[in-house]
Amino acid sequence: MSTSSFSALLVENVHPDADAALNTFGPIAITRMGASPDPAALKSALADASVLGIRSRTHIDADILGAAPGLMAVGCFCIGTNQVDLNDAARRGVPVFNAPFANTRSVAELTLASIIMLMRRIPEKMFAIHEGGWLKTADGSNEVRKKKLGIVGYGNIGAQLSVMASALGMHVYYYDVEPKLAHGNARPMESLEAMLAECDVVTLHVPSTPQTRNLMNEKRIRAMKPGSYLINQARGDLVDVDALARALEDGHIAGTAVDVFPVEPSSKDNRFDSPLQRFKNVILTPHIGGSTLEAQAAIGQDSALKLAKYLHQGSTGHAVNFPQVEPGPLRSGAVRLCVPHVNAPGFLRRLNDAAEKAGANVAAQYLQTSPEIGYAVADLEGDLPADFLSRIEALEGTIRARLIPPPAA
Numbered sequence: 001m002s003t004s005s006f007s008a009l010l011v012e013n014v015h016p017d018a019d020a021a022l023n024t025f026g027p028i029a030i031t032r033m034g035a036s037p038d039p040a041a042l043k044s045a046l047a048d049a050s051v052l053g054i055r056s057r058t059h060i061d062a063d064i065l066g067a068a069p070g071l072m073a074v075g076c077f078c079i080g081t082n083q084v085d086l087n088d089a090a091r092r093g094v095p096v097f098n099a100p101f102a103n104t105r106s107v108a109e110l111t112l113a114s115i116i117m118l119m120r121r122i123p124e125k126m127f128a129i130h131e132g133g134w135l136k137t138a139d140g141s142n143e144v145r146k147k148k149l150g151i152v153g154y155g156n157i158g159a160q161l162s163v164m165a166s167a168l169g170m171h172v173y174y175y176d177v178e179p180k181l182a183h184g185n186a187r188p189m190e191s192l193e194a195m196l197a198e199c200d201v202v203t204l205h206v207p208s209t210p211q212t213r214n215l216m217n218e219k220r221i222r223a224m225k226p227g228s229y230l231i232n233q234a235r236g237d238l239v240d241v242d243a244l245a246r247a248l249e250d251g252h253i254a255g256t257a258v259d260v261f262p263v264e265p266s267s268k269d270n271r272f273d274s275p276l277q278r279f280k281n282v283i284l285t286p287h288i289g290g291s292t293l294e295a296q297a298a299i300g301q302d303s304a305l306k307l308a309k310y311l312h313q314g315s316t317g318h319a320v321n322f323p324q325v326e327p328g329p330l331r332s333g334a335v336r337l338c339v340p341h342v343n344a345p346g347f348l349r350r351l352n353d354a355a356e357k358a359g360a361n362v363a364a365q366y367l368q369t370s371p372e373i374g375y376a377v378a379d380l381e382g383d384l385p386a387d388f389l390s391r392i393e394a395l396e397g398t399i400r401a402r403l404i405p406p407p408a409a
């Protein structure tokens with residue numbers, strides 16, 4: 001297959017920056033459809049597509065995947081991947097990619113802004129002035145400089161926030177279940193409880209897992225320093241919202257900023273209700289922590305680059321449903337054989353036997369497996385017989401196979 005025959009179908013107004021990223025390693029013909037097409041239109045448009053780029057509204061199920069045998073990969077130009085039948089895609093040898101960290105900076109900025117707004121007690125003053133009030137007072141208003149910030153979860157967002165908050169002169173503490181290298185003068189804490197008792201503002205940046213669900217329960221909220229602030233811009237089920245409301249009511253917590261909720265409206269037409277709405281010292285936002293134009297552009301570039309790398313290098317790095325192999329650029333003089341296969345004993349032996357019978361030298365080889373699927377990549381040197389790919393396709397266990405030619409000199 002010549003690399004110039006690759007084509008991409010992008011639907012749902014994927015960001016325009018995706019086009020340049022898709023063409024990073026070689027030309028890919030791009031077709032765009034504005035809205036999310038209905039299944040019949042999508043099936044028809046997929047007839048010529050090597051890869052498909054979607055956002056959250058296009059559902060890719062077994063029916064769609066079955067109707068697109070030429071489709072090699074799916075890129076979700078968003079964070080979530082629930083809209084794709086990931087297992088069915090994997091069984092067909094179709095890796096699925098997304099862009100989970102492209103909005104890191106946007107969340108960190110909102111958190112930083114929330115810390116400043118809460119510590120200056122801006123929400124109360126804003127509510128008052130909108131109703132004709134004039135709360136011109138310094139009472140309870142503080143600079144953030146030299147205040148103690150506690151970050152729960154020192155991952156992509158937590159670590160970036162740490163750097164930004166340090167630059168403002170805050171003393172940064174963090175707690176993570178994994179050992180994490182401190183940025184700047186940030187200090188790791190031995191326990192969450194120790195951090196809660198120490199910090200003036202605590203912000204959550206952990207995923208939703210059975211261990212983190214209700215992480216901030218009544219007991220932990222009460223363990224926070226009296227008069228401190230709590231921020232949750234991570235996941236709605238991390239905090240017992242009723243317990244938080246009680247702590248706001250009696251002043252134990254001085255204010256809160258919340259972007260994510262246990263129950264969120266599925267569309268803007270549905271009403272949102274929360275026990276936090278009755279307070280004036282809160283910043284409530286509709287799950288927009290990562291929603292910026294810059295994040296959209298970064299998502300466009302990130303997902304597109306992953307698709308381009310898969311097409312031109314066979315890389316499945318960061319795929320959400322597939323064994324991860326990152327073989328890097330192909331050296332000149334070799335061709336790259338990429339074979340998603342059923343994970344069962346003996347496949348690699350059959351593959352290598354076939355390469356040997358074809359007179360090929362295996363210059364490099366990569367294999368990763370998940371319980372069901374294996375993904376083998378082999379760089380082969382020598383003149384391969386014309387029917388080599390058919391021989392690989394005929395091997396027991398092969399799901400699909402392709403050859404990537406060396407880059408044009």
Ligand code: NAI
Pocket residue numbers: 100101103104107152153154155156157158175176177178205206207208211212233234235259260287288289290291
């Ligand atoms: P990440 O995976 O890079 O970092 C998460 C960190 O939490 C890791 O270092 C992990 O070791 C740590 N962790 C896990 N369980 C823990 C526990 N029980 N206690 C302490 N630390 C624990 O994730 P990232 O990208 O930094 O995202 C953090 C959160 O932000 C996620 O929940 C994500 O869903 C959310 N998020 C929210 C957005 C919004 O629109 N509001 C947008 C993007 C992310």
